[in-house]
Amino acid sequence: MKVLGVGAHPDDIEIFAGGTFAKYAERGDEVTIAYVTDGQMGHATLPPEEIAAIRKEEAQAACDLLGAKMIWLGFQDEFFFYNMESRTAFVDMVRQVGPDVLITHYPDMFSGDHTGVGQQANDAAIVVNMPNLKTDYAPVEIPQVYFMEAPCGVGFIPDEYVDITDVFEIKKKLVSCHKSQSEWLKYCADIDYIELIEVTARFRGLQAGVRYAEGFKRSPRGWMGDLTRRVLP
Numbered sequence: 001m002k003v004l005g006v007g008a009h010p011d012d013i014e015i016f017a018g019g020t021f022a023k024y025a026e027r028g029d030e031v032t033i034a035y036v037t038d039g040q041m042g043h044a045t046l047p048p049e050e051i052a053a054i055r056k057e058e059a060q061a062a063c064d065l066l067g068a069k070m071i072w073l074g075f076q077d078e079f080f081f082y083n084m085e086s087r088t089a090f091v092d093m094v095r096q097v098g099p100d101v102l103i104t105h106y107p108d109m110f111s112g113d114h115t116g117v118g119q120q121a122n123d124a125a126i127v128v129n130m131p132n133l134k135t136d137y138a139p140v141e142i143p144q145v146y147f148m149e150a151p152c153g154v155g156f157i158p159d160e161y162v163d164i165t166d167v168f169e170i171k172k173k174l175v176s177c178h179k180s181q182s183e184w185l186k187y188c189a190d191i192d193y194i195e196l197i198e199v200t201a202r203f204r205g206l207q208a209g210v211r212y213a214e215g216f217k218r219s220p221r222g223w224m225g226d227l228t229r230r231v232l233p
């Protein structure tokens with residue numbers, strides 16, 4: 001299978017679905033992680049270009065650890081808008097990868113970037129097969145779209161779970177690649193990165209009857225293609 005993760009900021013996919021991507025990668029699926037914005041707001045003292053460059057390196061390190069391909073779209077951090085430009089970029093991104101499964105943000109949460117990226121990824125995915133929509137890449141089949149965990153699990157009720165017990169140490173390493181954001185999260189929200197993923201994974205694990213889990217919601221498709229099989233690992 002081909003799997004595409006679409007995260008607003010460099011570290012989102014790792015925090016909210018890193019264990020699931022580790023499982024996809026471990027079983028030999030082709031994994032691509034797309035970082036939509038450049039993360040230039042993510043530091044208290046470093047200027048925008050400097051922290052954006054650091055975050056791109058951190059994202060590359062996480063992708064290398066995962067054995068994943070990286071796509072860096074470079075939209076400005078905290079200024080992602082749902083418009084023609086982002087629709088076209090997302091259609092091309094999906095067509096370039098041709099994923100069976102696309103995992104992105106639940107489009108109803110605290111961050112404008114998270115909300116916009118989740119909505120645009122879901123909506124763009126529905127039109128990637130349309131021949132009349134001309135972009136740089138050829139049409140592909142519509143992927144199954146899953147929404148990943150919300151920050152601290154707030155307001156998010158999963159309908160599918162992935163047991164990440166065996167890959168939890170890898171998830172910790174993936175998140176730890178984003179060292180600058182470990183400092184930033186502590187600074188802006190007084191949250192410890194590792195504690196955040198440990199508590200959330202244990203909480204979802206309790207719900208699923210395993211040690212550690214990640215939760216997902218599947219985007220409803222109706223006549224665009226509902227599922228009779230499981231595509232999460």
Ligand SMILES: [Zn+2]
Pocket residue numbers: 008009012111114
């Ligand atoms: Zn984010």
